[in-house]
Amino acid sequence: MIEAENLSVHFPRGLLGPPIKALDGLSLEVVDGDFFALVGQNGAGKSTAMYCFLGLLHPKSGRLRVMGRVPELGSRLYESVAFLPEEPHYDLYLTVEEAVRYYAGLYGKSLPAKTIPDVLERLGLAEFRSLPLAKCSKGMKQKVGIAQCLIHPATLVFLDEPTRGLDPIIVRLFREVLREIHQRGATIVMNSHVLSEIEMLANRVAIIEKGRTIAQDTLDNLMHLEQDSYEVAIEANGDVPEWVSVQARQGPAVRGVIPAARLRDFMEVVCQPGWRLLECSLKKATLEESFIKILREKTP
Amino acid sequence: MKELLKVNLRAHLLYYRRSRLLLAFALVFLLLTLLSALPAVFSPSRAAAFSAAREIFDMLNMFLIAFSAGLGLFLISSHLRDRNLKMVFTKPCPPALWLASTYLSAIGVSLLLNATILVCALAMSLLGHTKVQAGLAFVSADTFAASVGMIAYLMFLAMVIHPVIAVVFVLIFNPSTFYSLQIWILAVQSAGAKSVVLRALERLFHYCYMALPMVHPFSRQTQGIGQSLHVTPGQWPYLLYSLGYSLSLAALSYCLSLFFLQRKKLI
Numbered sequence: 001m002i003e004a005e006n007l008s009v010h011f012p013r014g015l016l017g018p019p020i021k022a023l024d025g026l027s028l029e030v031v032d033g034d035f036f037a038l039v040g041q042n043g044a045g046k047s048t049a050m051y052c053f054l055g056l057l058h059p060k061s062g063r064l065r066v067m068g069r070v071p072e073l074g075s076r077l078y079e080s081v082a083f084l085p086e087e088p089h090y091d092l093y094l095t096v097e098e099a100v101r102y103y104a105g106l107y108g109k110s111l112p113a114k115t116i117p118d119v120l121e122r123l124g125l126a127e128f129r130s131l132p133l134a135k136c137s138k139g140m141k142q143k144v145g146i147a148q149c150l151i152h153p154a155t156l157v158f159l160d161e162p163t164r165g166l167d168p169i170i171v172r173l174f175r176e177v178l179r180e181i182h183q184r185g186a187t188i189v190m191n192s193h194v195l196s197e198i199e200m201l202a203n204r205v206a207i208i209e210k211g212r213t214i215a216q217d218t219l220d221n222l223m224h225l226e227q228d229s230y231e232v233a234i235e236a237n238g239d240v241p242e243w244v245s246v247q248a249r250q251g252p253a254v255r256g257v258i259p260a261a262r263l264r265d266f267m268e269v270v271c272q273p274g275w276r277l278l279e280c281s282l283k284k285a286t287l288e289e290s291f292i293k294i295l296r297e298k299t300p
Numbered sequence: 301m302k303e304l305l306k307v308n309l310r311a312h313l314l315y316y317r318r319s320r321l322l323l324a325f326a327l328v329f330l331l332l333t334l335l336s337a338l339p340a341v342f343s344p345s346r347a348a349a350f351s352a353a354r355e356i357f358d359m360l361n362m363f364l365i366a367f368s369a370g371l372g373l374f375l376i377s378s379h380l381r382d383r384n385l386k387m388v389f390t391k392p393c394p395p396a397l398w399l400a401s402t403y404l405s406a407i408g409v410s411l412l413l414n415a416t417i418l419v420c421a422l423a424m425s426l427l428g429h430t431k432v433q434a435g436l437a438f439v440s441a442d443t444f445a446a447s448v449g450m451i452a453y454l455m456f457l458a459m460v461i462h463p464v465i466a467v468v469f470v471l472i473f474n475p476s477t478f479y480s481l482q483i484w485i486l487a488v489q490s491a492g493a494k495s496v497v498l499r500a501l502e503r504l505f506h507y508c509y510m511a512l513p514m515v516h517p518f519s520r521q522t523q524g525i526g527q528s529l530h531v532t533p534g535q536w537p538y539l540l541y542s543l544g545y546s547l548s549l550a551a552l553s554y555c556l557s558l559f560f561l562q563r564k565k566l567i
Binding site: 056075089091092105148 | 301304310314318319379383386387388390391392393394395396397398565566567
């Protein structure tokens with residue numbers, strides 16, 4: 001679906017300063033049906049990469065193909081592309097309904113009369129249909145963006161920080177919509193700082209740092225990197241061994257983490273009289289932990 | 301393609317309808333016209349009434365050219381400032397088509413206002429029992445041609461530079477400025493000053509005068525029509541030349557605007 005090899009994008013920094021390397025040899029591959037997440041620190045190059053995929057920026061060097069073609073603004077390639085920008089840069093002089101109609105109309109295909117009212121109804125925009133976008137809150141503008149993504153059954157959907165600044169209700173609704181689009185068969189490329197959200201939605205993740213891809217794998221593989229410890233809860237009758245990393249303690253009850261290599265020793269300890277094992281489970285690594293670990297390992 | 305053009309035209313027309321800046325611009329023009337025409341309107345003689353109608357017509361046409369140029373300028377600059385073009389071009393709508401729709405919408409509105417002014421002038425002539433002059437149609441068509449050229453020129457400038465700088469540029473670097481400078485150099489030369497620098501400057505100002513877009517490129521040949529509203533048979537072809545000049549200017553501005561639009565960072 002997307003093939004990027006060694007993409008470089010440089011932004012000028014004044015007349016004399018060296019250019020800023022927004023992308024510095026970025027390579028990644030998104031395959032059909034992926035829910036692909038771009039993860040990285042601020043300024044890592046996630047948005048720049050997405051703008052390249054969308055044809056809004058032209059890489060200085062490298063090879064880029066989106067659905068087998070070089071993205072060129074306004075081309076037929078975009079008949080099957082939907083894009084939700086990070087900032088709601090919409091035509092603010094239009095009302096909610098006019099904006100959705102306008103963006104839907106740009107696909108040049110006529111829609112059944114019920115499509116737009118139904119989408120507005122679903123996203124809770126029906127009662128605000130005649131409100132100018134200039135007077136809408138950020139959340140409402142974002143809903144307009146979601147609506148224009150929903151109108152046409154896109155094959156490839158780009159989402160740039162889609163939930164930034166949105167309330168939990170909208171975020172939840174948004175997640176439902178995304179799952180629905182993905183289940184419909186669309187490939188989704190999302191760029192987000194909310195790693196818990198990526199955990200819930202994505203199946204493949206690329207970690208970008210300083211304009212390069214430092215890791216790209218399935219979410220499961222990335223999250224299994226931390227599967228070398230156990231979370232335990234015990235009632236201790238004496239000193240807790242030093243290799244138990246205590247996280248909480250209330251009276252005799254102790255909650256902590258032990259290295260997998262110490263599991264046998266741990267069992268011997270809790271089998272002693274007066275000790276009680278309450279819980280012992282393989283520690284589930286979060287994407288956040290994996291992300292930080294990979295960043296530490298792969299960046300100087 | 302037709303559908304895309306229609307969708308974009310509709311959006312641009314909504315922009316014109318809702319732009320407070322354009323509304324304020326139009327109101328100021330109308331107010332100025334009314335204020336300047338007020339004394340003449342209350343004049344009892346028919347000659348004075350004719351003169352008043354002609355003055356209002358002249359002023360409205362002059363304002364129409366400025367207003368039309370403003371339509372293009374505001375439309376392009378507001379879209380670039382609001383950075384909403386990324387929403388348009390990440391759909392199957394090519395920049396060439398969007399740009400064409402902006403030109404067409406501004407030209408359409410200008411034509412509509414032009415026709416309204418002409419109809420009002422004709423109505424005033426009929427109400428004032430003065431003879432309907434062919435000059436009204438000539439001036440109106442010439443104003444429309446000038447508006448087309450100015451819309452295109454200002455759209456191009458708005459694409460390249462900040463709108464305020466664009467306006468300042470048009471006000472300062474226009475053909476009349478360079479014409480005046482050229483005349484001044486010629487006067488200095490005829491007074492006896494001979495130098496290579498003066499000759500080079502005279503040529504430079506001449507080329508600038510020729511290169512910069514003119515509002516009325518054939519004003520010398522059509523001189524007097526605005527005053528008498530009478531057109532001689534030999535003056536009618538200049539209307540076509542004027543339209544040809546404006547269309548050429550519009551085509552050149554369109555190509556240059558498209559070139560810069562495709563290279564703009566729309567993020």
